[in-house]
Amino acid sequence: MQLPEQPVAGQPDPTDRAEVLKLAHAVETALLKEMATYHRDETPLPVVGSTPPVEQPGRASMSPKAVERNVTILTSSFLTAVAGGAVSLILWTSGHANETVIAWICGGIVAVPVALTLPALALKGLMKSVKDAAEAAPQSITNHYHGAVHQDTRTVTSNTRGIIANNRNH
Template sequence: MDTRPSPPNLDDQAAQLIAAVNNAMTTPTHYRDHTPLPTTGTTPPVTQPGRPPMSQRATDTSALLLSGSVLTLAAGGAISGILWASGHADPTTIALIAAAPISIAVPILALSRLMARAKDAAAALPTEQHHHYNAPVTQDQRTINTRTSGMWASTRNQMSDSD
C-alpha cells in the first residue's frame, strides 16, 4: 500500500488561481468621498509672506536657479581672487569680465589704482643701506653679458675704492 500523498490536480490549482484573481479584481482598492468640504468662514484667502504660490516644478526650478547663481558667484569670486593675488589678471579686467554692478566695480577700480600708486611710490623710494668697514675695501666694476639660445643675462659689478 502506497502512503505517499497523491499529486494535486493541475486543473484544481488553475481553478483556485483564477478564483483568487477574480476575487482580487472585484474588491475595491480606493474610495472617493464626494461630499463637499465644510467652509470655515467667508474671508477671502490672504497672500502669505515668502515665495508666491507656484507649482512644484516652478518651485524646484526657482530653487535650482538660486543655488546655481550662488555657486557661480562663489566660484567666480574665488577664481578672481586667485588671479588677482597671483598677478595674472588686472582688477579692471576682472571687473569688466564679471560685469560687476557699478556699486562693486567702482571700489574695485579705486582700490586697484590706490594699490598701483602705493607700489609705484614704494619703488621710487631709495633703499637705505649702511656699510661699516674696518679695513680697506676694493669693489670690482665689470659688466658681463651672456647670450645663450633664448636667454640673455647681464651681470653688473661696480668698481670703486673706498677706505
C-alpha cells in the first residue's frame, strides 16, 4: 500500500497511519498464533488403584435393561392418557357422560394396553434369555493331532504358611 507523502487536510499523519497498520498487523498475527482449532490430550489417565468409580450427584445411572423398561412404561402411560382424554372429551361434548360408562371405558383403556404389554414383555424377556443362554454356552473345541501326543493332567497345589514363607508343593 502506497502512503501519501504530504498530509492531507482532515487526514491523519502518514507516520501515524503506518504505526496503526503495524499495530493491526501485530494484533492479527498474535491472534492467529493463539487460535488453536482443537487440542487432544493423549496422555493416559493415572491409575489410582482398584477403587471402584464413585456415583456422582444427580440422577442415578441406570442399566440398559432399566432404561428400556422405563421407556416402555412411559410410552404406555402416554398412550393410555391420550386415549382416556379423547374418550372423556367425546363423552363430555356429547352430553352422555355416565359415571358407570366412563369407569368401564377407562378401565378398558387401562386394561387393554396392560393386557397386551405384559405378554409382549414376557415374550421379549424369554427371547432375550434364550439368546443370552445361546451366547453363554461354551464353544465346542475340536483339536486334530497328527503323531504321538502326551497329555499331562497333573495338578499342582501350593500351600504357603508361616512368618518365614515355606512353600510346599504337593
